[in-house]
Structures are given as C-alpha cells and as structure tokens.
Amino acid sequence: MTTFDAIAAIAATAAIDARGLCRRYGRRWALVDVTFRVAPGTSVMLAGRNGSGKSTLLRVLAAAIRPDRGSATVLGHDLGREREEVRRSIALLSHASYLHEALTAMENLRIAARFLERKTGRDALLPLLAEVELDARADDAVSTFSAGMRKRLALARTLLQEGSVVLLDEPYGELDPPGFRLVDRLFGTFKARGATVLMATHLLDRGAALCDEGLVLEGGRLRWHGPARELPEQGGLDPATLPEGAR
Amino acid sequence: MAVSDRLNPGAGYALMVVGALLLAVGSYIGLFVAPSESYMGDVYRILYVHVPTAWNALLAFTFAFGSAVAFLIRGDFKWDARHEAGAEMGVVLAGLLCCQGSIWAKPTWGVWWDWDPRLTTTAVMFFAFVGILALRRFVEDPVKRATWSAVATIIAYVDVPIVYFSVRWWNSLHQMQSSPETVSAPFLIPLRTNAFGILFLMAGLITLRTRLARMRLAQEMAPPLPEVAS
Amino acid sequence: MNPTGVLGGGWEFVTAAYVLSLVVLGSYALSVVWRFRAEIRRAERQRRNPEVSK
C-alpha cells in the first residue's frame, strides 16, 4: 500500500461518497445531482421505477461509465482520477452478462480468474459453480444457457472478484424461486466478508428485509434516503402520487 | 460553459478580410505583374496559389493535431472545438490542393496526376481526415466523439512522414521533383503575399468555426435544468 | 506539349486554377459564416424561451 493509499484509506469515512453525480445519454439526463454517503459494511437497497436511473448510477459508481458532472469517491479513491483502484475494489453484477457466448461456463470463469491473477484450476473454480448450482453445466457453452443460468454464472463471476464494494443490478431478475434464495444466501456471504453492498431491486419487501438503508430514485434524482424498513411505505413507489414528506 | 474565446467573432471576420485582401494583391501581382518564366511560360503562375495552399493545408492539419493532443491531455473541450475546426479547414485546403495539383500537372506533364510525393501525401491526408470527419459525424456522444477523433487524428498525422517517404521511394524511378525548387527573388513576393493571405483567411475561418463548434458543444452538454415540474 | 519547348499560352489552366481556388475558399467561407449565423440565431431563440429539458 503506497503512502497515498494509506492516507486515502484513513480519510475514507465513507465506502461510497457521491456528490452531485450527473450523467446524460444524448439529450436526456439519466442521472441528476445524486448525492449520498454510505458507510463501509452497510448494505443499501436502491429502488425506483424503470428508467429512474438505477442502472446508470451503479454503472457510474463501478467506473464503467464516466459521470458528466459531479464527483464521487469509493473507499477514498476518486472516481475521476483513480478509476483503476476503484475498479479493483468494486464488483458489479450488471444487466449485461459480461460473458462470452461461444465459450463454456468454466472457460468464462477461468478467463476472469486469470485477469484477476487468481487460481484457475478446475478444483478452484468448480466450487464456485457449485455455489450457484451450475457445476453440472460447467463445460457447456453459454450459448446453450437460459437467461436464469446466465445470471447465475454472472453471480459466480461477481463472487469471484471478492470486491469490498459489491453493486448488484436487479440480481433477482430472470431467476427462479430457488434462485431468489441463492441471491439471499450470496447477499449474506458478501455481508459476512464485510463488503458494502448496493442492490438495485424491485422486490421492495425482500430488499427491505436484507438491507440496512434504502435509496429511491425517480427521473434520475434522489427522492428518498432512509432506513430500508420504511422504504416500501415511505419511498413513495407504490402509491400513485408522491407523499408530501418525500418531495 | 462560457462561450467566450480569446478572439471574438469580430476578429474572425477581420482576419478573413485581411486574408482576402492579401490574396487579391498577391494573385494580382502573380498573374499580371510578375514576368513569365523562361521555360514554363505563364503556366507556372499556378504555383503562386498552389504552393501557399500546400503550406497552409499542412499548417491546418498540424493545428488539428496539436489540438487533438491537447484535448487528450487536458480534456478541455475548447481543444476539441479547435480540433474540429482545424480538421475541417485542412480537408478543404487539401482537397483544393489536389485539384490545383492536377490542373498544374496537365500542361506540365501531360497527365492529370503526376504522383508527386508531396501532392500524393496530401491526397492521402485528405482521405484520412475525411474519414475522421465522417467518424465525428457517426458518433453521437460528444465525449466519445471528441476522444475517438482525437486518437484518429494523432494516428493519421503521425503516419504522414511514412506516407511521404513510401510514395517518394515508390515514385523515385519516374521523374525528379516537378515544381522548380529555387524560385528567384521577384517571384517570391506574390508567393509570400498569397501565403500570408491564405494564412489569415484560414485563421479567421478557424476562429469562427471554433466558435461555432463551441456553441454547439455548449448546447449539447448543457447542465440539467433545476427541479422539473413533473 | 508543343515542340517549341517553351509552353506558350496555358492561360486557360492558370485561370482554371485561380477560379477553382476562389470558388472553393469562397464557398467554404460562406458556409462557415452562414452556419455560424444560424447557430447564433438558434442560441438566441433558445435563450428567449428555454424549452424545458425532458
């Protein structure tokens, strides 16, 4: 750890500290002035209607896409200048599966493991596939996988990265009921590792049970930030109009 | 993003007017005052506009290259605007140069294109930068457009010396330099006047074109409006 | 190429080159000025009634 990292780590009171993040796609602003702080080790639920900017926020925080305005730090590393360090400490489960269709599940994991300079033996990777119940299909090409199985493989890939900040973009999507229980179990694993977890989901009650805090996005703006338990009612997602408090 | 630039539009127009005047004077001297050359007769007068265009075309591409490098290093979008202006001006001048070159080659060598290394290199640069302008047109995201075209400009510009040498070796068997190298004193006056003429005209055009690019960028990257009444 | 070695005439090529240069430089200058003016008009219109960005 260079001295610079040491200083950054000490200064890092927050795992994620976003200040006025904005991002546009062509004419439309997908993210507008998002500001919030998350202490290390807490788990946060991100809720909002479709197109409210959830995925954009996660991709900006994961240093996949640059913010057009505003700034943020992840574990003390600045999103603008230290994108490499940010990527090293973050694991993102994105809508996109990040997989190679033509290759098998084991090969996809092995490629990721080699880039992460981890053990790439079959004995090291098979347990990971077993964790997501894909060990039987380890040597089948991903092109033969269903959407749910791809999501499971993507989850295994996220698990492999051992990120100290884990961003999950609608992990429950495309999964079957056993898949839901799998996500809950993995959620527990991430928390057990002391990682900060930010999960975007539409399953409000399930998220509220797992997470400490909750954020609500609407039209790219942060509408509500509070304890996760109160999100389903206070977050203003179900009732047609926004309750007075949240405006 | 403030739309100010060092030179306000007035300066742009002024530069263009000065350039146009110099060009008119230089061309007048070149066409009517300067004596006809012993061997070439009057055809050589094309050089009075051909050689200055060549110098300024290279200058425009160099300006675009400098702006591209500055943009990649500093990330300030005024360099991207200058890059776009320089590239567009360079393409216009290079295209003009190629046409002049073939008009010059017909009476002198009897063919429409004499594969002169300098001229052929300009033609290659013309197509390279037309490709870059097309790239800018096909990419919507302003930041990607700026970064990618800057990268393309740097690669295209670095390639120019290699293109020049490969064409010269490839062409060395046919004939020596086509335009006379040593131009004696009285011929220099119109040549220099036209050179400065095109230089000023180019500077004015680039200033205006940069302003135009900056205004478009400011509009494209305008900050979001505050609270929107949904 | 005529046999006398000295290229007499050739004025049509010279005029062609100069006219071409005038046309190309002139039309590019006009296009830049026109586009520049159009952009100023557009910016002016937008400043008067800023349409609400979606």
Place this chain on the structure above:
Amino acid sequence: MKQLAAALYKEWLLQSRALAQLLAVLVFGATALLLFSFAVGPNYELLRAIAPGFLWLALLLSSTLTLAESFQAEMEHRALEGQILLPANPAALYYAKALANWAQLTLLGIALVPLMVALYDAQLPRPLALAGIIALGTAGLSAPGTLYAAMTHQARSRQTLLPLLLFPLVVPVLIAAVKATSLLMLGDPMSQIGSWALLLITFDAIHWSLCGLLFGRVVED
C-alpha cells in the same frame, strides 16, 4: 506479463471457436483474387506482373472483414467492459487482440499464395522471404485495424467507417508490401528488398506502440 497471458488465453479460446469465420474470410479473399483476374483477362504476361498487387488488394479487403468482426465476441454482452472492470489492463487486451488479428491475417495471406500462383502463373523463387513480407505487411494492417475495429464497432454503420478510416492510413503498407512482393517474385536486381522491409518495420514499430498507448482512451466510456 500476466495480464497479456490472460488476454492471449482468452483470444486463443475465442479463435478456436471461430474457425468457420476464418474460412469464410479466406473464401472471400480467394473470390476477390479470381474476380481481379477477370478484370485483366488471360494475358499471362500482364497477370504475372500484377499478381503481387492483386494478392495484397485481396488481403486488404478481406482484412476489413476479419477486423470488423474481431470485437463481435467482446461487444456481444459487453464482455469487454466486464473485463475492463475486473480490472484487466486495456493495453494487454489490445495487444492480445492485435496479435490474434495479425495471426489470422498472416494465415490468410499465406493461404492465398497458392491460389495466386495458380491463377496468375507466378513464380516463387523465395517463398520464405515472401512469408516474412506477408507477416510484416499484415502486422501493419492489424495494429491500427484493431484499434479502429474497437472504435467503429460501437459507432453506427461500422462496415463503412472502418475501411474509410483504415485504408488511407495503410497506404505505406500497401506500397511497401506490393513492391517487396514483386521484387521477390519478379527479381530484385538492385536488392532494394531491404529498404522496403525496413519501411514496413518502421511502420509496424510506430503503430504497434502508438495504438497500444491510445487503446485505453478508446475503450474508456
């Protein structure tokens, strides 16, 4: 370094699954060679003289197919973004992909030679040197080609944009490669082959280093 090894491993896996695509491009190159000969007609004197030019034109045209498709596997499910987020070193990703494209183009070039010999009745006094020139030439194509493939794959109408950007840039490669090939096939009295090879090497050196440096900026979103 390890990142390059990982990226090369990925390329090896991807290439081993995409042999059909390589074959298709070879057929395209062969068809191009055939079509060129129709443009000239059965005059062997002329065909023998133009053979090097046709070989390299066919190689250049088929290279755009290989290059345009080279990022298909990466862009399909944003796999490239996934790797960059691991983080994988972008330069390693570039050099692995460029080496893979170079290998494909060299194979393609060497595979086209027998057909050229047959169609244009060309002699091959120094086949090994020809393979060397093909390798140097295709290296010059794949360095900028890979960078532009990554760029244009995300832009609209990538089929036209890639050649539009690449062809003016590789003029020196085409000139030097065709000259060197014809010197090899039609005799080299003044032994100029060295200078043309040197030009190719200079081009390769410049572009393999410069494009590697700039690739990071191209994939940065």
